Amino acid sequence: MSAATVLLIVLAIGAAAFAVAYRRAAGLRPEAGQKLHSRAGYHGAYAFVMAVLPAILFLALWKAASPAYVENAVWNDLPEQVQTAPDSNKSLLMGMVTSIGDGVRRLSDAELEQAKAGSVDLRELFAAKGVALASSGEPYMVPAAVAYNEMTDASVRYSGIGTILLALAGAVYGLTGISVRRRARNNVERIMLWGLMAASTIAILTTIGIVLSMLFQTISFFQSVPLSNFFFGTVWDPRFAAAGSGGTTGQFGLIPLLAGTLYIALVAMLFAVPIGLFAAIYMAEYASRRVRSIVKPVLEILAGIPTIVYGIFALATVGPLLRDLSAALAGGQPFILAQSVLTAGLVMGIMLIPFVSSLSDDIITAVPRAMHDGSLGLGATRSETMRRVILPAALPGIVGALLLTASRAIGETMIVVLAAGVAANLTINPGEAMTTITVKIVNQLTGDLEFTSPQTLVAFALGITLFAITLAMNVFALYIVRKYREQYE
Incomplete structure (x- = not known):
């Protein structure tokens, strides 16, 4: 049975x-x-x-x-x-x-x-x-x-x-x-309360388990590689070795990976936030019901496209287009590579637009209608009402939406692999190739390697570093949300 x-x-x-x-x-x-x-x-x-x-x-x-x-x-x-x-x-x-x-x-x-x-x-x-x-x-x-x-x-x-x-x-x-x-009602409600408590406990224990699983492996990694070499190193050269071959340790500098992660995420946010936020403002304040009923679902279709499709789009279309355009502007020698920070950032920004627009639109429309009508009744224009009343009141929620978008950008892998490459470079030129922490985590955990070797254990150190970055972003966002919520409530 x-x-x-x-x-x-x-x-x-x-x-x-x-x-x-x-x-x-x-x-x-x-x-x-x-x-x-x-x-x-x-x-x-x-x-x-x-x-x-x-x-x-x-x-x-x-x-x-x-x-x-x-x-x-x-x-x-x-x-x-x-x-x-x-x-x-x-x-x-x-x-x-x-x-x-x-x-x-x-x-x-x-x-x-x-x-x-x-x-x-x-x-x-x-x-x-x-x-x-x-x-x-x-x-x-x-x-x-x-x-x-x-x-x-x-x-x-x-x-x-x-x-x-x-x-x-x-x-x-x-x-x-x-x-x-x-007392059947009391018994049912008590059982439901226990169920909710169990769900919360499972969520907390799962988070703790994930952190501890990474922490113990990270400690094993730092027993082989000094902290200073990892956090302040500027060269990423793990020197992969097959299992049992006794390969050398290599260099595990975090700075090129961290710089690539933040750089690509920054380019994506610079592209996605203005477009997404302006689209949300248009749909919430200026668009008619008919236009809103068409535009918002079309924007949200982008969120359902698999990231590998975005990566293929970047590799086959956006990258060659930017390369050929830069070559035409420079007179033959392109200053933007097909696989570059700019390519990955632009395509990732396209992917993030629906996150920003949809979340921001829901937050803006959740502002009490009385604030909107009161501002218009006092003689303010629609743009003044949006800039001075609605957006400040919705700012805590918008900050949370942008944080969610930034976390998605930092954790993206497939677009970076296809659009920015896997080279751990340290550069400020957005036309050159860079890579991110998530890409190298995948690289370090694939292949015929010893699970106890530094080349493999470094993936856990990278993972807990990424976790610390997102945690810091959450703490900062909570500070902003609480500060402005007290101001506008």
């Missing part, structure tokens, strides 16, 4: 519990002097929650813990010489066992006995069944795979039975005790 089938059964039990509880609660008749504490819908919702919520939590916990338990049990049954071998790799061997387990399900009894006896080549046998193996395997892996399949099937069966029984028990509990004074 699959997990989806079990969930459907649990939801069906919950729906039946809701219907029965609702009907029973609707039939209650308070005596003289009594008052119905909760409506029938709350009684039904409580029965539904008691039937569904504990069962789903049980199923989720079982699915999370069961694979680890099964793998440990199978691993402990492997030959002792395999477990204690110096070159033994648990994850690799268990991956092989699970692959063999997929093939074992397709074997006949005779073929299975031959596989257990080791009289056939497992790779050839399973290839005929449509299962590819990385190696021929060992004879002890077949019994281990059979045991793995049996334990997995038992786990699925028991988890399904336990989940359904728990759902039935929860439904019975929710249906018992339905009375005039039952």
Whole structure:
């Protein structure tokens, strides 16, 4: 029984519990002097929650813990010489066992006995069944795979039975005790409060986990590379080395990457903010309803285009156009390369226009209409009202929108790869190529590298640096928002 089938059964039990509880609660008749504490819908919702919520939590916990338990049990049954071998790799061997387990399900009894006896080549046998193996395997892996399949099937069966029984028990509990004074509404609201608290806690713990996962790897990196070389270095030359080759450490200067990140984001913001903000002002104040209903959806279409498409547009159209235009202006030698800061910034700015315009438009239209009408009533023009009343009142929200836009620009990768290249240059010429922190994070985490080498661990140092930059931007934005909110409220 699959997990989806079990969930459907649990939801069906919950729906039946809701219907029965609702009907029973609707039939209650308070005596003289009594008052119905909760409506029938709350009684039904409580029965539904008691039937569904504990069962789903049980199923989720079982699915999370069961694979680890099964793998440990199978691993402990492997030959002792395999477990204690110096070159033994648990994850690799268990991956092989699970692959063999997929093939074992397709074997006949005779073929299975031959596989257990080791009289056939497992790779050839399973290839005929449509299962590819990385190696021929060992004879002890077949019994281990059979045991793995049996334990997995038992786990699925028991988890399904336990989940359904728990759902039935929860439904019975929710249906018992339905009375005039039952505090079903309080119980439902309390459960919802716990759910909201759990969601908030998960969000906080996820953030903490992300930071800690980067922090520990960053500490390992700085044990090999001094802080001064990373934060004040002006040369990026990691000197990639294949796994086990013992390559040299290289140079990990952050400044070229940080300069490229901020430079490209600045060019993008200089292009996107004026256009997006003016578009928002036009749609909020000057455009008719018909024009607004057409212009705003068209602008928001840009937000749905994948960034790789923008990158291809930059590589195939914008970059060559700027290069040829600069060559014509300079008399033959272009002063803007096809892959340059200007190319990436312009295309990224096009991508960011809908973020600025849509968010700013929503913020401007959220300003109380009384402020707008009062300003016009005192004799101000529409432009004066926008400049001196609406925009100052909407400034905290606009700052937040620009912060979100800047964060998107700093974190962009695909456009930079195709439009600005991967060269870690340090220059102030926007016509030359530069790269960003996010591009180098991708480069450092791809390829055949040792995960403990400085060439790979530097990606975590770059990641936590980027996190610190965005955190500082958030703190500054909160300061601006609070300052002007107090002024205009």
